[in-house]
Amino acid sequence: MTRIGIILGSTRPNRNGAQVARWVLDSASARGDADYELIDLRDHPLPHFDEPVPPMFGPSANAHTRAWAARVAPFDGFVIVTPEYNGGYPGVLKNALDHVFAEWNDKAVGFVSYGVNGGARAVVQLRAVCSTLGLADVGYQVGISVLTDFENNTFTPTPPHVAALGKTLDQVLAWSAALAPLRAANTALVNS
Numbered sequence: 001m002t003r004i005g006i007i008l009g010s011t012r013p014n015r016n017g018a019q020v021a022r023w024v025l026d027s028a029s030a031r032g033d034a035d036y037e038l039i040d041l042r043d044h045p046l047p048h049f050d051e052p053v054p055p056m057f058g059p060s061a062n063a064h065t066r067a068w069a070a071r072v073a074p075f076d077g078f079v080i081v082t083p084e085y086n087g088g089y090p091g092v093l094k095n096a097l098d099h100v101f102a103e104w105n106d107k108a109v110g111f112v113s114y115g116v117n118g119g120a121r122a123v124v125q126l127r128a129v130c131s132t133l134g135l136a137d138v139g140y141q142v143g144i145s146v147l148t149d150f151e152n153n154t155f156t157p158t159p160p161h162v163a164a165l166g167k168t169l170d171q172v173l174a175w176s177a178a179l180a181p182l183r184a185a186n187t188a189l190v191n192s
Contacts, residue, residue: 088125106179
């Protein structure tokens, strides 16, 4: 069965992302069409990028990077849940993306963002970075406003959020399936 990792891209205390990621995970899991799993960056503390060689040029020298690579490698696609901080996405998320390379290649990625403007600017930046990492970013996304979609710091999804998430997940699954032959070919090359 297809495996989709839901990456929670904020580690800030009192973050809104945990409840948004839980909603994504619960909604996705209820579909029964793939195995969905939460990947909380709090559980994977990585130092500032410290590899002696960029990850696209070979395996990591550091145990923490090898552990992170092993965590993300088995997934066929991802949904990134991200806040927008000052017009961009969190540094901890950029750091996690930068630590590995091959483990992202030929996989689909969708976005659920939140912020004053629904996190739209964070997603614009993520699309560029994910593309460079060989991730195929899907067109649909979910944008959540911290001004109108949270009441007393509690997120309550609306029908448009639910519909947007469904379309995002549909595309992530379809693209993950379409990219499967490329992932299989790359695995065969590595193992030969």
